[in-house]
Amino acid sequence: MSTQADASKPASSKWIPLESNPDVMNAWAEKLGLATKVSRFNDVYGLDPDLLALVPQPSKAVLLVFPLTEKIDKERRESDEKIQREGQKAPIDPTIFFIKQTIDNACGTIGLLHALGNADVTIKPMSPLAKFFEQCADETPDKRALILEHTKLFTSAHVEAATQGQTSIPADLDTDLHFVTFVVAPDPTAPIDDGDDTRNQFEKRIIELDGRRSGPVDHGPTKDETFLKDVAKIVREEFIGTSVSLEFGMISLGPPEGH
Template sequence: MSINRWIPLESNPEVLNKWSEKAGLLTARAAFQDVYGLDPELLAMVNQPVKAVVLLFPITDALEAKRREEDQKITNEGPSVLDSTVLWIKQTIPNACGTIGLLHALANSNVELAPNSPLARFIEECKAKTPEERAKHLETTPLFANIHAEAASGGQTAVPTDLDTDLHFTCFVQAGSPGAYRIVELDGRRAGPVDRGALEKDLLTDVAKIVKETYVSNTSSVQFSMVALGGPPEV
């Protein structure tokens, strides 16, 4: 049986907040907002505390080669010690990387969710499952399909007739314990969570450095977009 292809989500805080609120995020407590650039003065415009960062990036030959190298290392060395503390979902639904990026952000950031909401139910149902079982659950659950379709259709650009895309979402969160936090990249296309090193300053600042060194430096494309799940919007 074939798996439905989902409409790609825009990297747009309005779209991501609409999806998240319908799924159960209490957006009066936390919300997605644009990160306008990687320089310190632009990072300072983002409401703190930042709980997660979602990056949309172009898939290029250089980035794919680096991904394969890192995935081989994960496969050879086995799961990291942080794997049990993060909820990671393998991506099996075409074009669902935006939804999986959102799920990774929301499930690993301790944000407040409405009780018995689709998000709260899905996260609870996934805790005891493997990443592959979580992927199958996402394929079959009715919790998000309508939410995704509505949010994807409500963006600023027209829904594409060709659903193939060379852009992809990934997510960064912090995991571990106070004083020993690690930055973890969660991408459903990978072989597992990617440990990006110790938290040095704060999540947004450290992720901006990782994005510069790992992503921007490996392509001449400017098709990047970054949003942060941070403090509530200013009234």
């Protein structure tokens, strides 16, 4: 999906839209440093409990692709304004990795970075992903976006992934489909266990990460074992419930099938 400043951007700043396809995402992630024998992107075939049960568990992040209509875009901007005025349901964990989207159609790569930057996955030392996250560690979301813009390897990796299985680059790069990512995050308000420096591992929050929004958005409590089901409920009620489109897709980051 394009950024909000399309008219002022040169054509060269537009990337090719990324397909919502786990094979494409796994190829991208493996090339850049994810240990895909341990963690992979898997299809979510539907929101019904029987279909969710087919997804390898535990799910550590979920990417959602959906049609970003003018109505939905307006609602999300209004939601951001309300958050800025009134705050969120709970404080956002300060360790959350969040990056702004400044490149048109880069929402797929942004979504993947949000998933891998916040999930408990193995990233190979000295790989492009490891170096990128290290470089971005103490930077603002806007500075992280600037670093991404100037990291040519990510540009080429996105193009390679976006054209995988396609015979030619699409002539029209405009699309209304957009990626967001849901991740499991610690609850900063959870009580600290006696004799332990970490917060209660069972008290987690669902955080939505969208580079077009002003920041991370809290969607309420969850647990590791119910995360995928809880995200499916959010998608059903807050995304599909307000749309007449069928162009929705979900990809889960978790263990490989059969593990």
